[in-house]
Amino acid sequence: MNLQPPEQIADAEAARRLPRYRxxxxxxxxxxxxxxxxxxxxxxxxEQIKALEADSTDTYSAESIANCEQVINEFRQTRTASRV
Incomplete structure (x- = not known):
């Protein structure tokens, strides 16, 4: 087993390149x-996403979706009326 530093084993060119390779x-x-x-x-x-998806049991009824759509439409009408 050779325990000499690499600079002493290799040729001069390899020793010159050693710092770059390091x-x-x-x-x-x-x-x-x-x-x-x-x-x-x-x-x-x-893993956090999996846990959140597992905990996410929120489902929305058709009625609650319809109520939200109604509110959105009312906002749109109000916005349109304010532009005129």
């Missing part, structure tokens, strides 16, 4: 961590 590695690791964080947030949000 920078690439650091950048890739950071991107991976950010992606993992984003994925965790997405999964948590998906």
């Amino acid at each position: 920078g690439y590695l650091t950048s890739a690791q950071c991107a991976m961590e950010n992606s993992q964080r984003d994925l965790s947030e997405c999964l948590a949000t998906a």
Whole structure:
């Protein structure tokens, strides 16, 4: 097993490029961590949506929908009348 630093093992050109490659590695690791964080947030949000959908048992009767439509139509008529 060779325990020498990479700079002493590789040729001079490879040793010169090593800092750049380490920078690439650091950048890739950071991107991976950010992606993992984003994925965790997405999964948590998906679970929250599932919970909200499970709790959402609100259903509206045809009568309540008709009442809302009537109110909307009255607002529209009032708006139209105020423009004239």
